[in-house]
Amino acid sequence: MEIHESAENYLETILVIGKRKPQVRSIDIANELSFSKPSVSVAMKNLRVNGYINVDREGFITLTESGRTIAEKIYERHELLSAWLIHLGVNPQTAAEDACRMEHVISTESFQAIKRHTEMHKK
Template sequence: MKIQESAENYLEAILVLSNQNGTVRSIDIAAYLQFSKPSVSRAMSLLRQNGYAEMDKDGLITLTPKGLEIAERVYERHRLLSTWLVSLGVSPDTAAEDACRMEHVISRESFDKIKEHVARYQSGGEA
């Protein structure tokens, strides 16, 4: 299931905003991602057409199971990579920016190994 990085960013944003606010509208996504309203509107249309998101009559956006699966995967990568980079001494802002880029291109194998390494490190094992 490979989708474009921009779609992954939108799905992740919907997940984060939904967790923070309970409901999500296009205007919330535009503010969160610092994108124009027309850009968000176009992206939401494409996400709906491809079965990743839904919008009700009141403009509330939700993720479909397929969209939620992708959003959760990307968000897990983002959180873990950010935490890992900070633990290596990278500033939190830089770590978040780098994690945002890395989360889209890292292989499952590499991510799983970093995840294992972080788990060992956090449990007191060797780094």
């Protein structure tokens, strides 16, 4: 099943918030992304129906195994691409914004090549 960029962004946001807070709610996601609560509610329903998240009776959101896999992949890409661009001299804010766009469209092959290159130059 193909997952869209917006869904990847939501999953990544859930992962990131979950690293800071013990529980994630729709309002946390809305605040993080500066989206309206109704927009986030619709997105959460779609993610739940497609098996990427679970929502308990109290409204707490958790990633399913497949949701976590996607979120971690996107987060890794974002972190590595941001750091790489900053290392190349790009302003940190611009690097983060560009990485956010790049993380969704870069091929696995290209990302792995950048990853190998950056790891090789760390040594």
